[in-house]
Amino acid sequence: LFLLRDLGPLPKETLRHTLWAKGKRLVNMNTNQPLRPEDVAVGSLTFAMPDGLKETDEEFQTEIAKAALMIVRLQPDNIKDKRELEWSHEGVVAYSKICTHVGCPISLYEQQTHHVLCPCHQSTFDLSDGARVIFGPAGHALPQLRIGVDSEGYLQALGDFEEPVGPAFWERG
Template sequence: MTSDNQSNEIAPLTDPGIPAHLHRKSDLDPKAAKKAERQVGILFIISALGTILFIYSYTFMSEKIFIFLPVLGNSNAKQLFLGLGMAISLFFIGMGAVHWAKTLMPDNEVVAQRHELRSEEVDREDFVKTVKEGAAAAGLGRRSIIKRTLGVALGLSGLTPLLLLRDLGPLPKDDFSKTSWEAGTRLVTDPGDRPIKPSDLEIGAVAQVLPELPAGKERKLEDIGKDAVLLIRIRPAEFQLDAERLSWTHEGIIAFSKICSHMGCAVALYEQTTKHLLCPCHQSTYDVTRAAKVIFGPSARPLPQLALALDAEGYLVAKQPFTEPVGPSFWERDSS
């Protein structure tokens, strides 16, 4: 159907052919050519000066010099001149070469013929024949046992590299659902590791907290990535919580997992006036007074709330572990 289409083409205008070659000044006037040559030379010399600037800056310039420049501000002279030296050195080699090519190398346009990529009909037929003969000689079509077993073998062998990757990591088991928070774990400041009493927090105050470490244990980033908690104190009357969630707070102090339930960033952007928590990564917004209900953005779940209690010494502790996995969703998560 395509070949029919072309016959519909209207009579085209005539192609006037490649326009006549226009000579450059440097082609006609030896003086202009000489001038162009000098220009190229100057460009190469500027490049050489750039290299010298580079060497000088590298070897002799102190790191401690700062110079003030418009736009750049107060800049480190060594870094600046090293870079400028290198830039000049390279840039003007290029400028010189291009200027040389443009003014002094032949600029006659050349026409080369294209050849259709498709091979000659004879070659194509030969090729098809060769493939057919080869296939016939190998007998793949006839020997079905070979064909099938080869398929099985090849398919199975693909498992080898996959299996070899198995030891890249352990199985997750129920890791995603566990944090270091246990009933009675003290909340301590991050950084500082100081336990917190309710009286330490004024109304409107926040604290970034982590679980207290058992003696002799080091804090790993993997743990922080699940344990980080944000402590917020508001007026108790402002809570709109059900009885259970309200019992998880203490005198207006409420604790949420700081790991965003969307993609795991630290949700620590607390607006005191609106009582909203905002995640700076994707702008999910949570309402603190309503148990971190999502009020804007892509997150689909509230932040898990940590139940609070006081220990014998009056410090804030977790009443119980988190009742749901913290952080982003995963297939095995039972969110219903």
């Protein structure tokens, strides 16, 4: 036990929280522009990060590893999970881009089935059903970020993720 303690400081609560907070705008990772609901077309996959995070920031890699989002617009009638529908805005849903298996970034989207695939170990998640795992070694659904629209019409977070992002196996037990 003492040998493990000598490996460095314990993470405490740092792995439980991301940069997302109430009122933080969703910014398109490709254009660095804030997103409006109409910017997210039905069937497209958009990647987002919190407003204010810059690639030149020293902590960019650490923070983006926890805060990266996938944004998808689904037809509200296609959303099976009640909480997912309540946490979306006009069918626009926001989920962590970080796989719950070993933390690889998810990037493959099949628009007909609303499934996303992790390229590392093929864990597959159903974005129309609370991003639950439907195939592969991942043990948990992807965390959803509750979103809304601010007074200027931009998508914004309504708080942080309610569960840890990524594998977080030591925090779930």
